[in-house]
Amino acid sequence: MTRMTGAQALIKALEMEKVDTIFGLPGGCILPAYDPLLESSIRHVLVRHEQGAGHMAEGYAHVTGRPGVAMVTSGPAATNLVTPLMDAYMDSIPMVGITGQVGTNAIGTDAFQECDTVGITRSCTKHNELVMSAEDVPMAVRQAFHIATTGRPGPTLIDLPKDVLQNEMTWYWPSDDEVIASLPGYRPNTKGHPRMIKEAAKLIMQAERPLLYVGGGMLKARAAEVLRELVELTGIHVVTTLMARGVFPDSHPLNLGMPGMHGNAYTTTAMQQSDLLIALGARFDDRITGRVDSFAPDAKIIHVDIDPAEQGKVRKPDVPIVGDCRLVTEEIVKAIRHLRDGGAVQPELGPWKSRISGWREQFPTTYEQSEPGKALKPQYCLEQLRDAAPEGTILTSGVGQHQMWSSLHWQFEEPYTWVNSGGLGTMGFSIPAAIGAKMGRPDRTVWAVDGDGCFQMTAQELVTATVERIPIKVALLNNSYLGMVRQWQEMFYDERYSEVYLSTDCPDYVKWAESMGCVGIRVESPEEVGPAIEKANSINDRTVVVEFRTDSDEKVFPMVPAGMSNDDLLVHPSQCAIRDRLA
Amino acid sequence: MTAINPSGSSLNHHILSVLVQNRPGVLARVASLFARRGYNIFSLAVAPAEDEGMSRITVVVDVDSAPLEQIVKQLFKLIDVVKISELDPRRSVERELLLATVRARAEQRSQIVELATIFEAKILAVGVDALTISLEGHPDKLDDFEELLDDCGIVELQRTGRVALPKLDRGAHLRAANTPNSPRGDKKGKVG
Structure with missing residues (x-):
């Protein structure tokens, strides 16, 4: 019988869950938990703002597949964690938040730094729990990790009152069976329905214009390998959503990349014209579908998702399959093989494929190079960065134009090399996510692409990167504006620019970077781009910030204006003359 | 509530019998899910159920506000929700x-x-x-x-x-909520 405090039990439980890194910041109520941390094998990364801790945990989870852990105190620290929790919930990132809470006898009295953390985080976690006794700590930790990592992954939160951390308990470690028995309402269904799988295989074998519409769920399910098998077996083109970039190599001729609001024109059009969408771990997000009632009107839908609530939420599937994307895709591959062995043949996909390649040749995602003496094109900077990036580089991104350009112009060859905030669209995600990713994969180069708006939201975490010796590289595309907002105001509000201009040189990003212990480089002309990137890539013991001064007029194309049909997508101005060929 | 719709309740409303783990905050979880997803609750009754540690929530939902299937599936994602049955008014008391x-x-x-x-x-x-x-x-x-x-x-x-509760005659027929994966519409465990 080992007696210990709730705090010691917490740290021990985290060790038992094989946690190697915690991102956090201590404060009053969580103080007891920080004491046993001194003796623990767990590395703690001290952040400068609790939001940073949450995004770091997300970045870590993105690249490792293991749950990221963020530990902060009560009240304002807990509320600062809300954004990352919601971000992780939207993008199905396994993450465990640990918050301090005022003592159990002070709960409800408006005590100092008290807030209703479980109440506030109820709708942005998969599950949360206020632990009321030290004895309950190990079970609460086990449940939190179990729920965060199984079924549709997501964030969980444990709220720990100070006295629960201080009180003594007798250590025990619940078995898997005990954990499952304690959660009678939680039985994720991983195996797809055999009849539905057969039905899916049959539809795939009949379709003349099929497309694989692959979402982030395939990455969560570690299903890249079986996806490749399915593609090679059937010869069907793959569409990889913003959350799925990297699940299938961009160099593969059958990969059409990103569809949707800012997707490639040929990709979005292929979806519109398809007669069968095989949706694997994708959720028919409004950024993909455009106006729902005109989305892929002729397509039958096979929808594979582990979350039953995604089935029919937006578009009614013809074949709904609830299950783990990897297991179900494996079964679909088997079922197709079985049909083939029985003599079934797919229709000739040649005509469909040549339509796709026609669109692809005529409507490549493109931009115009800057004229001599004019501001840099952000796409050019990203392409240079891409071509010089060491193999296996992980790219993180904030939210806005730079995010879309990253997804469109980068070449992703490997799963888990792209980390971004898709569903919630959290500005400032990039830098902390990059730090978390670097902690998860210290062997990799991590480039954080950021905009000037995003950078100013979370740049202070570069101090964390320096002090904690977690060297990342930041490509700051500074166009002096909230670029995506500016694009909308230009296009849809008659160029009436309202509150979108930031500043070109305030702050001085190079000095700011240097003040945070980073190497700062400013790039203003195309000739400087290559050497600056080369220099950044050669520095591996410090964080480097490269500020690219880019053209504020540059817009993201293609674009489907909000609320419009994907059929009405706007191509790059240089392709307008031949727009009608996109059908 | 009846003042809003005194007569037509059986047409637009469906009765869900939701078995939940009786834990602190469970009612708040259910209620905030309805609020967050824009579903309307017509009436709600909660009390401990036959099993120790369980409560039964009888919730009458306004189906005009969202498809029932989506309400049920979202509700089922709550970890504390153990079982949901839709009670057909003709087959329940x-x-x-x-x-x-x-x-x-x-x-x-x-x-x-x-x-x-x-x-x-x-x-x-x-x-x-x-x-x-x-x-x-x-x-x-x-x-x-x-x-x-x-x-x-x-x-x-x-x-x-x-x-x-379901009627006892005709075999206490319980029409559980449909899941796409179980064509017969019966649901034993919890998915999510």
Whole structure:
């Protein structure tokens, strides 16, 4: 019988869950938990703002597949964690938040730094729990990790009152069976329905214009390998959503990349014209579908998702399959093989494929190079960065134009090399996510692409990167504006620019970077781009910030204006003359 | 609530019987899910169920606000929700309790007492110019009673919201919520 405090039990439980890194910041109520941390094998990364801790945990989870852990105190620290929790919930990132809470006898009295953390985080976690006794700590930790990592992954939160951390308990470690028995309402269904799988295989074998519409769920399910098998077996083109970039190599001729609001024109059009969408771990997000009632009107839908609530939420599937994307895709591959062995043949996909390649040749995602003496094109900077990036580089991104350009112009060859905030669209995600990713994969180069708006939201975490010796590289595309907002105001509000201009040189990003212990480089002309990137890539013991001064007029194309049909997508101005060929 | 829709409740409303783990905050979880997803609750009743540690929530939902299937699936994602059954009104027994204080001056009193007798309601308290009445029964019966009482002048009214269980005859048929994966529509475990 080992007696210990709730705090010691917490740290021990985290060790038992094989946690190697915690991102956090201590404060009053969580103080007891920080004491046993001194003796623990767990590395703690001290952040400068609790939001940073949450995004770091997300970045870590993105690249490792293991749950990221963020530990902060009560009240304002807990509320600062809300954004990352919601971000992780939207993008199905396994993450465990640990918050301090005022003592159990002070709960409800408006005590100092008290807030209703479980109440506030109820709708942005998969599950949360206020632990009321030290004895309950190990079970609460086990449940939190179990729920965060199984079924549709997501964030969980444990709220720990100070006295629960201080009180003594007798250590025990619940078995898997005990954990499952304690959660009678939680039985994720991983195996797809055999009849539905057969039905899916049959539809795939009949379709003349099929497309694989692959979402982030395939990455969560570690299903890249079986996806490749399915593609090679059937010869069907793959569409990889913003959350799925990297699940299938961009160099593969059958990969059409990103569809949707800012997707490639040929990709979005292929979806519109398809007669069968095989949706694997994708959720028919409004950024993909455009106006729902005109989305892929002729397509039958096979929808594979582990979350039953995604089935029919937006578009009614013809074949709904609830299950783990990897297991179900494996079964679909088997079922197709079985049909083939029985003599079934797919229709000739040649005509469909040549339509796709026609669109692809005529409507490549493109931009115009800057004229001599004019501001840099952000796409050019990203392409240079891409071509010089060491193999296996992980790219993180904030939210806005730079995010879309990253997804469109980068070449992703490997799963888990792209980390971004898709569903919630959290500005400032990039830098902390990059730090978390670097902690998860210290062997990799991590480039954080950021905009000037995003950078100013979370740049202070570069101090964390320096002090904690977690060297990342930041490509700051500074166009002096909230670029995506500016694009909308230009296009849809008659160029009436309202509150979108930031500043070109305030702050001085190079000095700011240097003040945070980073190497700062400013790039203003195309000739400087290559050497600056080369220099950044050669520095591996410090964080480097490269500020690219880019053209504020540059817009993201293609674009489907909000609320419009994907059929009405706007191509790059240089392709307008031949727009009608996109059908 | 019945004032909004006194007669048509059985058309637009569906009864969900939700078995939940009886833990702190479970009702808040259910309620905030409805609020967050924009679903309307018509009535709600909660109390401990037959198994220790479990509670049953009988919730009548306004199906105009969202497809029932989506409501059920989202509800099922709550970790504390163990089982959801949709109760078909034709195959379930429903009960509700109504308490009402009505104006009853001496000359009105006999009329109200007569009404109460017809409905088999109970007079719980008698004041100088008011009566407090209770009626237990099918919610439709309560609707009728309430409408008639309204003519006398209701001072205060409280209804419990309906509770329901499947009927025992014809094999206690429980139509559980549909899942796409189980064509027969029965659901044993919890998915999510």
